[in-house]
Amino acid sequence: MNTESTLMHILDAALQTVSDYPGGAASLAPRVGLSAGILSNKVNPNCTTNHLSLVEANRIMSVTGDHAILQALAAEHGYALVKIGDPDGSAGVLHGMLDLGVAEGEFNRELHDAMADGRITPNEMSALGKASLSYQGALIGLLRRLHDEHARHARPAAGA
Numbered sequence: 001m002n003t004e005s006t007l008m009h010i011l012d013a014a015l016q017t018v019s020d021y022p023g024g025a026a027s028l029a030p031r032v033g034l035s036a037g038i039l040s041n042k043v044n045p046n047c048t049t050n051h052l053s054l055v056e057a058n059r060i061m062s063v064t065g066d067h068a069i070l071q072a073l074a075a076e077h078g079y080a081l082v083k084i085g086d087p088d089g090s091a092g093v094l095h096g097m098l099d100l101g102v103a104e105g106e107f108n109r110e111l112h113d114a115m116a117d118g119r120i121t122p123n124e125m126s127a128l129g130k131a132s133l134s135y136q137g138a139l140i141g142l143l144r145r146l147h148d149e150h151a152r153h154a155r156p157a158a159g160a
């Protein structure tokens with residue numbers, strides 16, 4: 001693992017996130033509890049005196065809704081992130097099953113279209129990858145809902 005290039009990739013994601021926020025660092029900084037100058041320094045890959053903490057990175061992602069920093073960290077360690085819809089399970093098991101069906105249908109549509117000419121192009125492969133992640137997210141969301149439903153109705157075993 002090349003630590004220097006890893007750090008640059010993560011810091012590039014942080015800089016891009018702050019820069020893309022409407023008003024940039026000046027607008028974002030007070031929302032995450034920092035001054036504009038300090039925030040700018042913390043996401044500047046050339047600054048060696050100020051460093052972004054995990055708590056600050058989390059605040060930035062929460063305020064901006066941009067999770068590029070998290071994606072960069074995951075990618076560096078060999079992981080892919082899957083967004084899970086309705087993480088608190090409030091929509092229920094039936095909704096989870098329907099979400100899974102929709103995601104499976106979208107994957108199958110992408111696969112059908114990609115295979116129509118007998119070869120898969122790079123763009124089609126990218127679309128298949130995105131659809132498969134959506135499908136995985138729907139499945140994980142359904143499993144979470146099922147787990148929550150089970151926990152609500154589970155009774156302790158006899159003698160426990």
